[in-house]
Amino acid sequence: MNEAVVIAGKVLIFIGVIFDLLGCIGLVRLPDVYNRLQAATKCVTLGTCFILFGTFLAGGFLTKSILAIIFVVFSSPTAAHAIAHAAHRSKIKLWEKSVVDKYEEEKEKV
Amino acid sequence: MKKLVLFIVSFITWLILTWTVYLPSLLIGVGVSLIVSFWFADIFIRHPQNFFQIKRFLYLLLYIPIFIFYCIVANLDVAYRVLHPKLPIEPGIVKVKTELSTLTGRVALANSITLTPGTLTVELTDDGYLYVHWINVKAIDVEEATKMIVKKFEPILKEVFG
Numbered sequence: 001m002n003e004a005v006v007i008a009g010k011v012l013i014f015i016g017v018i019f020d021l022l023g024c025i026g027l028v029r030l031p032d033v034y035n036r037l038q039a040a041t042k043c044v045t046l047g048t049c050f051i052l053f054g055t056f057l058a059g060g061f062l063t064k065s066i067l068a069i070i071f072v073v074f075s076s077p078t079a080a081h082a083i084a085h086a087a088h089r090s091k092i093k094l095w096e097k098s099v100v101d102k103y104e105e106e107k108e109k110v
Numbered sequence: 111m112k113k114l115v116l117f118i119v120s121f122i123t124w125l126i127l128t129w130t131v132y133l134p135s136l137l138i139g140v141g142v143s144l145i146v147s148f149w150f151a152d153i154f155i156r157h158p159q160n161f162f163q164i165k166r167f168l169y170l171l172l173y174i175p176i177f178i179f180y181c182i183v184a185n186l187d188v189a190y191r192v193l194h195p196k197l198p199i200e201p202g203i204v205k206v207k208t209e210l211s212t213l214t215g216r217v218a219l220a221n222s223i224t225l226t227p228g229t230l231t232v233e234l235t236d237d238g239y240l241y242v243h244w245i246n247v248k249a250i251d252v253e254e255a256t257k258m259i260v261k262k263f264e265p266i267l268k269e270v271f272g
Contacts, residue, residue: 026192034243063129077224084232
């Protein structure tokens with residue numbers, strides 16, 4: 001039983017590392033700061049949560065990792081929102097093939 | 111009332127962090143939680159009476175699996191776009207409207223939007239509009255975009271934080 005839990009934890013850590021890797025690939029390949037933030041927040045948050053849950057199982061039910069998951073889930077999107085907002089405020093343009101920018105239009109009206 | 115709510119929350123956090131019933135540890139936890147709750151209760155807690163309604167916690171429990179499901183879908187979606195050689199993205203910033211009235215609810219909605227399929231909240235206005243960066247824009251119109259992005263979460267979040 002105990003062995004199985006440890007193995008499951010290691011598998012989860014492996015999946016988490018793969019998600020983190022995908023996030024990093026996205027960070028390199030996507031064109032502008034907003035798209036890169038998308039990859040960076042989503043994949044890295046879920047990857048980190050998988051890794052932490054894996055350590056929860058493999059490390060003998062460490063409850064600290066559950067607490068860490070809660071904090072990561074709260075803070076990561078907030079940080080992404082702050083970076084995106086700051087980028088838009090400092091007039092960083094969207095990628096040239098972007099479809100629409102309602103925020104820019106609304107700001108011009110005001 | 112506000113202080114009591116923050117005391118309970120911070121003491122539970124302490125219990126999870128230390129995970130022991132060793133008496134000195136518990137006493138330190140009580141002391142630290144008291145200090146925290148006396149200093150910060152007015153900043154963090156706005157509607158203390160909502161905390162004692164069990165219904166909200168039940169809806170939160172219902173919300174978590176839905177959220178995890180959409181989160182994993184989002185990740186597979188982004189992974190597909192990132193690995194595809196042609197990079198199939200059509201990014202843009204759209205405007206959506208939310209009916210949530212409380213600050214906590216709106217923040218929870220904004221964070222949920224950021225963590226789910228191809229969307230990232232850029233700005234949250236006081237009158238209930240969100241500007242959302244969408245990696246693959248399917249609808250430019252405010253109502254259409256609201257239907258596709260917000261409606262998945264809004265009904266449950268309204269019960270939890272509304």
